[in-house]
Amino acid sequence: MAVSCGAQAQASLPDAPEPQPDVTTVKGFPVSVLKDQKAIWTSPAHIRVKDLDWLVPLAAVTGLAIATDRDAMLHVVPIDAKLNKRSTDASNVLTGGMIAAPVGLFGWGALKNDPHAREAGLLGAEAMVDGVVVEQGLKLVFWRERPSADNAHGKFFQSSAGVDGSFPSSHTVITWASAAVLADEYPSLLNRLLIYSAATGVSLTRVVGQQHFPSDVVVGSAAGWLIGHYVFKRHHKEIVDQY
Numbered sequence: 001m002a003v004s005c006g007a008q009a010q011a012s013l014p015d016a017p018e019p020q021p022d023v024t025t026v027k028g029f030p031v032s033v034l035k036d037q038k039a040i041w042t043s044p045a046h047i048r049v050k051d052l053d054w055l056v057p058l059a060a061v062t063g064l065a066i067a068t069d070r071d072a073m074l075h076v077v078p079i080d081a082k083l084n085k086r087s088t089d090a091s092n093v094l095t096g097g098m099i100a101a102p103v104g105l106f107g108w109g110a111l112k113n114d115p116h117a118r119e120a121g122l123l124g125a126e127a128m129v130d131g132v133v134v135e136q137g138l139k140l141v142f143w144r145e146r147p148s149a150d151n152a153h154g155k156f157f158q159s160s161a162g163v164d165g166s167f168p169s170s171h172t173v174i175t176w177a178s179a180a181v182l183a184d185e186y187p188s189l190l191n192r193l194l195i196y197s198a199a200t201g202v203s204l205t206r207v208v209g210q211q212h213f214p215s216d217v218v219v220g221s222a223a224g225w226l227i228g229h230y231v232f233k234r235h236h237k238e239i240v241d242q243y
Helices: 002-012 029-046 049-076 081-112 115-142 159-164 170-185 189-208 214-235
Strands: none
Touching: 029 115, 029 214, 049 214, 081 115, 081 170, 081 189, 115 159, 115 170, 115 214, 170 189, 170 214, 189 214
């Protein structure tokens, strides 16, 4: 009888409230970015055991890439001025498209009063801003030389590299941050295929263009995707009406 009463009492308790998203608004955009940065830079302190399932493989791939970066740039990636320039131009065009997509979505959403498009545009922009802050911070920590310096030795902690260092790749961080948000906002198989194909194209062309080492784009792509996915998860709301 006591068990039965207890079960009935438990069943009558109200459900715990669902955690609400921290909705980003135009007015609150700077504050949202600051909150993101705090969460991003303190995230290593919150690593859980289950996170090792992807952290360990990522660390292994990054370590292998760094160990083979010079050989890849000298013996695998073609050193051809025309090809390198075309690849660099292609990466710039693709990156420009991934930057323009959230801007266009936000404008379309405002024009057509479409909350979903407005959110996709705003969160895409937020993820890219977060990505720029993170990659610039990492560049100033690692100070890695570009492949064009010192016969592609790719040395770290060279103050001459400055804010234009090679590690990680700015283009890939920005592109993958935008791609992660857009793919989460519009998750059909075709959309994801197109979005991530464009992001992958940026990663590949940065290397073929002799602008970055493979490890630069591996870390840049992973960082961008994680940032974009985090921004979506934290700020996404099914119906957004607070702009």
